[in-house]
Amino acid sequence: MKPHLTNEALDTLFRSARTYSAWQSRPVEDGVLRDLYDLMKFGPTSANTTPARIVFIRTPEAKERLRPALSAGNVEKTMKAPVTAILAYDLHFYETLPRLFPQMKNAREMFANDPALAESGAFRNGSLQGGYFILAARSLGLDTGPMSGFSHEQVDEVFLAGTSYKSNFLCSLGVGTTEMLFPRNPRLAFEEACRMA
Numbered sequence: 603m604k605p606h607l608t609n610e611a612l613d614t615l616f617r618s619a620r621t622y623s624a625w626q627s628r629p630v631e632d633g634v635l636r637d638l639y640d641l642m643k644f645g646p647t648s649a650n651t652t653p654a655r656i657v658f659i660r661t662p663e664a665k666e667r668l669r670p671a672l673s674a675g676n677v678e679k680t681m682k683a684p685v686t687a688i689l690a691y692d693l694h695f696y697e698t699l700p701r702l703f704p705q706m707k708n709a710r711e712m713f714a715n716d717p718a719l720a721e722s723g724a725f726r727n728g729s730l731q732g733g734y735f736i737l738a739a740r741s742l743g744l745d746t747g748p749m750s751g752f753s754h755e756q757v758d759e760v761f762l763a764g765t766s767y768k769s770n771f772l773c774s775l776g777v778g779t780t781e782m783l784f785p786r787n788p789r790l791a792f793e794e795a796c797r798m799a
């Protein structure tokens with residue numbers, strides 16, 4: 603096996619990391635958002651499809667456009683977050699496959715001719731990339747607050763109109779505060795979630 607990460611790194615990525623709903627007011631610089639994308643983009647996706655597309659909502663004006671789409675319980679935490687990202691996926695991700703996966707000559711046509719295959723692949727791999735996004739953010743010293751409580755129709759209409767992108771989930775970014783943080787909930791034990799075959 604290759605050398606594994608330090609305990610401190612594992613704590614940062616997993617064991618001590620929490621989902622945050624309250625935020626310090628310090629901003630997240632645009633350069634950090636670029637660094638975040640430049641890390642998460644290396645996470646694997648099937649046939650290197652990389653269907654995730656991201657809108658970083660940073661300005662008060664853009665936050666106001668997001669507000670009506672949010673579930674009641676997600677409004678305040680989102681409005682106060684330094685940045686809230688829309689994690690979306692591109693149903694037409696296959697248009698970039700000749701460049702991203704040149705080894706497979708018919709990859710574009712395989713997906714272009716089968717919309718159901720394209721949609722399931724976009725959702726599966728876009729969701730995986732959402733997980734890479736959270737871990738990349740943590741590795742850069744950011745806290746995250748993922749949310750699925752919002753109207754997909756409204757978000758798609760306001761922020762993704764005229765594209766082939768569909769919203770998957772939202773994720774706030776910043777430095778979290780312990781306000782609104784409930785005690786860590788348990789996780790399933792290995793014996794409950796896994797079996798050896």
Ligand SMILES: Cc1cc2nc3c(=O)[nH]c(=O)nc-3n(C[C@H](O)[C@H](O)[C@H](O)COP(=O)(O)O)c2cc1C
Binds near residue numbers: 621622771786
């Ligand atoms: C895809 C996704 C959607 C979520 N949606 C919401 C949400 O709409 N509102 C909310 O308050 N928390 C939401 N959460 C937060 C989860 O409840 C939280 O991550 C989980 O309880 C684990 O908390 P912990 O990371 O602090 O242990 C969501 C988390 C994920 C990953």
